[in-house]
Amino acid sequence: MSDALPLTVLYFAWLRERTGVAEERVVPPPGIANVAALVDWLAGRSAGHAAAFADRAVVRCAVNQEFADPATPLHAGDEVAFFPPVTGG
C-alpha cells in the first residue's frame, strides 16, 4: 500500500463544466497509485464529477503536462489534467 499522494487536478472544456471546478488540490487515500485509480476515486467526489467521468472512453489525461494513460503512475505533487479529445487548429 503506497502513501497518500497530494495532487493538483485540472479540468478543461466540458469536464470543467460538469465538475464545476477548473482546479482542485486533492489528497486521495493510500492505494491510489495510477490515473485509472484516481479517476475511480474522483468520480465519487460529487454528482458533477460522476457526470464528468461517466464515459471514460472520451476522457483524455496529462500528467505533469505530458499525455498519459490509465496505467500512468502518480507521485506526490503531480499535476493531473483531464480533458476531452483535443479540437484545436
Place this chain on the structure above:
Amino acid sequence: MARILVQTADFDTGAELGRLTAGRSDIGGIGCFVGTVRDTAAGRKIAALTLEHYPAMTERALAAIAAEAERRWELLGCTVIHRVGRLAPGANIVLVLAASAHRQAALEATAFLIDWLKTKAPFWKKEELADGAATWVEARETDTDAAARWSA
C-alpha cells in the same frame, strides 16, 4: 528553432512570412496554412468560436510537434501561432509556416504540423450558435486519420 506563439491577438500572415525570410537567401520555398473560423457547423449558423487551452502544456506540446517536423524535414524556419479566446466567423485561428530549400519539404512539413497540432495540442473549441446555444466541438475521426498518415 521554431517560433511558437499562443495568443488572443490576431496575427499578420504577411509580417510573419517577412520575419521568417528576413535577411536570408537560402530558403527556396515556404509552406503556409491559415485556419479560420467558418460561419456554419453541420448546417447551423455560428455566432462565435471560443478556443480554450491548457496554458502550462500548450507551448510545450507545440514545441514538441515543431521539433518533430524539424527532425523529419530539412527546415530552415518554422512558425506556429495559435489564437485562444472568443473568435468571430472569418477570424484567423492558426498559422503554420514551414520554410525549406525545396518545396516538397516545405509543403509536407506544413501539412504534418497542422495535422499533428489538431490531434496532439491541448486546445478545445466551443461553438456558439446564433440562437445562443453553445456546444463543445467533438474530435473528428478524419483528423485522427490525417495525423495517422504521418506515423512511420
